[in-house]
Amino acid sequence: AQSVTQLDSQVPVFEEAPVELRCNYSSSVSVYLFWYVQYPNQGLQLLLKYLSGSTLVKGINGFEAEFNKSQTSFHLRKPSVHISDTAEYFCAVSYTGGFKTIFGAGTRLFVKA
């Protein structure tokens, strides 16, 4: 079965520190990969996406992610976080040739002053 695993349910970090949110997916076929962010009481919005090409993808708000096909991973990174980055982050995968997007369980990022 297709699945997405986010390895950390919560990540506390101090302001201006770097952060990495980890994501692995199961696949034997080509995929499209996404990170979405959800601020409290809001819907999800796209942070970045990998469809093809360069494995290093840059998104909004200074976030970036690297697609690693051999390790089936798509980890999200930011070199210096801000208080305003406190939110829940979801990794998602869509399999090429399909219509559905599957989400991980989410990682709650807490940025402390």
Add this chain to the structure above:
Amino acid sequence: NAGVTQTPKFRILKIGQSMTLQCTQDMNHNYMYWYRQDPGMGLKLIYYSVGAGITDKGEVPNGYNVSRSTTEDFPLRLELAAPSQTSVYFCASSPGTSGRASTGELFFGEGSRLTVL
């Protein structure tokens, strides 16, 4: 620029009642989806549609029904509400050519919080 609009934002139902969550999008997207979000569980796909008149089940369809009579609207019907349906429901849409695979990039509504007591 409305995007995906969901109504109502909040609703409390009694066990056994029925209701419809409305979803409309103004981006002319062919693909539309309903997800439910439960704490620590991520989003689970309930139903999806690849075009007007075409719907299919997702991971957790039991207790729900959908219809897609127009490109813009994709209502979700809850029949005989149960406490297990207490959740936050998100409608989403995705661009693409009808009948051809989507890239999977989703545009979300703001959600509908449903409580069944």
